[in-house]
Amino acid sequence: MSAVISAFIMISVGSTTANAACGKVSITEMNWASASVVTNVAKFLMEQGYGCKVTAVPSDTVPAATSLAEKGEPDIATEMWVNSAPVYQKLEAEGKVKTVGNVLSDGGAEHWLIPKYLAEKHPELKTIQGVLANPKLVGGRFHNCPEGWGCRIINDSLKKAFNFKAKGMAVFNHGSGDTLAASLAAAYEKKGPWFGYYWAPTALLGKYEMVAVDLGPFKSDVHKCNRKPDCSPKGISSYPSARVVTGVTTKFAEREPAIVKMLSKLSFTNHQMGEILAWKKDNNASSQEATAYFLKNYQKVWAGWLNDEARGKLAGLLK
Amino acid sequence: MSTFEPFFTALGLAEWCKGEAGQANNLTSLADLAAKAKGEEEAILSIWELPFPSMDALHASCAAFPKSRELSKGIENVFLDIKDTLSLVLDPLTQPLSWLLQGALWLFETTPWWMMIPLLLAVVMLVGRSRILVGFVAACLFGFAFIDYYTFATQTLAVIFVCSMLCVIVGVPVGIAMSRSDRLQRTLIPILDMLQTLPAFVYLIPLIFLFSVTEPKLYGIAIILYAIVPVIRLTDLGIRLVDVEVIEAATAFGLTERQKLTKVQIPLALPNIMAGINQTIMMSLSMVVIASLVSAPGLGVLVLRGIRNLELGVGLLSGLGIVVLAIVLDRTTKLALARVSPSQNQ
Numbered sequence: 001m002s003a004v005i006s007a008f009i010m011i012s013v014g015s016t017t018a019n020a021a022c023g024k025v026s027i028t029e030m031n032w033a034s035a036s037v038v039t040n041v042a043k044f045l046m047e048q049g050y051g052c053k054v055t056a057v058p059s060d061t062v063p064a065a066t067s068l069a070e071k072g073e074p075d076i077a078t079e080m081w082v083n084s085a086p087v088y089q090k091l092e093a094e095g096k097v098k099t100v101g102n103v104l105s106d107g108g109a110e111h112w113l114i115p116k117y118l119a120e121k122h123p124e125l126k127t128i129q130g131v132l133a134n135p136k137l138v139g140g141r142f143h144n145c146p147e148g149w150g151c152r153i154i155n156d157s158l159k160k161a162f163n164f165k166a167k168g169m170a171v172f173n174h175g176s177g178d179t180l181a182a183s184l185a186a187a188y189e190k191k192g193p194w195f196g197y198y199w200a201p202t203a204l205l206g207k208y209e210m211v212a213v214d215l216g217p218f219k220s221d222v223h224k225c226n227r228k229p230d231c232s233p234k235g236i237s238s239y240p241s242a243r244v245v246t247g248v249t250t251k252f253a254e255r256e257p258a259i260v261k262m263l264s265k266l267s268f269t270n271h272q273m274g275e276i277l278a279w280k281k282d283n284n285a286s287s288q289e290a291t292a293y294f295l296k297n298y299q300k301v302w303a304g305w306l307n308d309e310a311r312g313k314l315a316g317l318l319k
Numbered sequence: 320m321s322t323f324e325p326f327f328t329a330l331g332l333a334e335w336c337k338g339e340a341g342q343a344n345n346l347t348s349l350a351d352l353a354a355k356a357k358g359e360e361e362a363i364l365s366i367w368e369l370p371f372p373s374m375d376a377l378h379a380s381c382a383a384f385p386k387s388r389e390l391s392k393g394i395e396n397v398f399l400d401i402k403d404t405l406s407l408v409l410d411p412l413t414q415p416l417s418w419l420l421q422g423a424l425w426l427f428e429t430t431p432w433w434m435m436i437p438l439l440l441a442v443v444m445l446v447g448r449s450r451i452l453v454g455f456v457a458a459c460l461f462g463f464a465f466i467d468y469y470t471f472a473t474q475t476l477a478v479i480f481v482c483s484m485l486c487v488i489v490g491v492p493v494g495i496a497m498s499r500s501d502r503l504q505r506t507l508i509p510i511l512d513m514l515q516t517l518p519a520f521v522y523l524i525p526l527i528f529l530f531s532v533t534e535p536k537l538y539g540i541a542i543i544l545y546a547i548v549p550v551i552r553l554t555d556l557g558i559r560l561v562d563v564e565v566i567e568a569a570t571a572f573g574l575t576e577r578q579k580l581t582k583v584q585i586p587l588a589l590p591n592i593m594a595g596i597n598q599t600i601m602m603s604l605s606m607v608v609i610a611s612l613v614s615a616p617g618l619g620v621l622v623l624r625g626i627r628n629l630e631l632g633v634g635l636l637s638g639l640g641i642v643v644l645a646i647v648l649d650r651t652t653k654l655a656l657a658r659v660s661p662s663q664n665q
Contacts, residue, residue, distance in 0.1 A: 048357075182527040186527050
């Protein structure tokens with residue numbers, strides 16, 4: 001009898017060492033190009049390699065962070081630009097979410113930009129001092145982030161530190177990221193001046209070549225104060241590279257450790273992501289097709305993310 | 320996917336199809352990739368999986384046939400080509416709107432509160448002649464000012480004021496013209512339907528390419544195009560609803576067409592016209608948040624901040640502020656309506 005029981009126990013223990021059948025997984029799909037690629041790659045690998053049933057949830061940074069906190073859904077939030085969602089850091093501190101990896105390994109790049117043709121025509125505009133000495137050359141206006149974005153607080157601090165008002169640089173506060181992007185595109189199409197904030201890797205910057213204006217070195221304590229609306233005095237510091245992470249709920253981390261291990265390795269360099277987005281734009285491809293392009297051409301990269309069993313299941317693609 | 324290949328071969332287009340396939344179809348779908356991973360061949364499709372002969376499905380069988388995304392790309396290219404000419408025409412036409420909005424915003428913002436609030440209350444008294452209403456409006460304005468929402472509330476008021484005024488100035492004549500011509504009505508009704516249902520962002524983003532995004536006319540156009548519809552429709556309806564016998568009596572009395580319009584039709588249609596104006600103001604307020612998405616100042620900015628930052632209190636309070644403004648304007652215009660047509664007071 002005890003032999004039967006112990007045999008039973010051994011069999012059940014044995015079966016859990018193999019990949020337990022993965023259940024239902026929900027993952028965010030943020031509404032910008034690089035995030036769409038990241039989500040689709042993760043979704044494909046989870047479905048084909050780990051046998052999960054994956055639902056992609058269209059989302060945005062702050063709603064995703066809140067949903068994670070309040071409802072514990074979705075299971076995975078990827079391409080979280082942590083600087084734009086102070087609420088995420090609070091959740092991390094409280095232990096409600098677990099950051100498993102940096103999905104953009106170089107970090108996101110946030111800069112004040114001018115168009116390339118403008119920088120070539122007037123090289124003095126490559127530094128902020130040059131821009132502030134010739135505000136008319138860049139259109140006399142700084143295109144600022146919408147209210148509610150983290151960069152808005154930082155830009156508002158920097159505009160005070162640089163004293164835009166005295167230098168004759170007006171500030172236009174955009175109502176949404178769409179108008180910010182559209183203003184950049186519109187200016188580029190008619191080869192006009194533009195000066196404002198934008199971030200990479202994005203499809204927009206893949207399409208329109210911009211040059212970053214040098215704001216000087218990055219000073220950590222100055223930047224920390226610039227990030228808080230009530231802190232003063234404001235100082236001058238450039239943007240650090242932004243942390244872009246994949247976060248999971250603690251419940252999911254306990255449920256699916258194999259998937260979490262894969263997600264911790266899932267990451268793209270800015271160069272890789274830029275290449276994918278450029279290919280996407282050149283071929284007028286959809287996000288799914290861009291994902292298929294990545295899977296076909298970067299096999300060495302993604303094969304390293306998987307465990308042996310998943311690699312076996314996807315052997316057909318790894319030839 | 321060779322589902323439709325026989326169709327193309329039968330039409331004798333096999334050569335044309337292959338001819339353009341020089342650019343190899345390097346766009347694989349994820350479904351194909353998944354099948355490849357499992358080591359399956361492309362399955363023969365059963366009748367249950369027969370695809371509709373859409374542009375994409377036909378393209379898969381014949382590489383020369385355009386994909387559906389070429390349609391949207393084509394529309395985009397057409398727009399980018401004509402935008403310079405369009406902006407040459409539209410920019411000067413809409414510039415007065417920009418000036419009016421900038422002027423109104425400047426006026427409402429620089430007038431100090433101890434001049435602005437009494438002025439607004441005086442206007443309400445003149446229009447409504449009701450002390451209860453004036454008291455209510457005063458309470459609302461003081462409430463806004465007390466919670467530091469005064470600037471935002473006055474900015475929204477300025478924008479709504481200019482846009483509603485322009486809606487009425489343009490809308491009422493259009494409505495009158497519509498009421499006199501069945502053909503015009505038939506042409507305009509689908510356009511009005513489209514203006515009310517087409518999502519604002521669909522035409523706003525292309526407009527950013529035409530005008531500068533910093534121009535107030537962008538959100539002015541968004542609000543006007545949405546809010547002008549009720550006043551046009553209700554003016555048209557009101558004039559058409561005037562009793563035929565009354566018109567006949569007027570003709571019998573020897574009134575000219577113009578006199579009939581100004582002395583008989585418009586006064587009798589006034590309740591409907593005022594209802595239209597009331598609805599126009601309400602609809603312009605409902606566009607406040609979308610207007611703020613294209614950089615309009617006012618309470619919409621606070622609503623968006625509340626949404627983005629998850630400051631639920633800010634979102635709720637500013638939303639309620641918009642509702643309060645709506646109630647104030649609604650009551651005022653309703654009282655004005657009651658005075659204008661005493662036989663039809665609500």
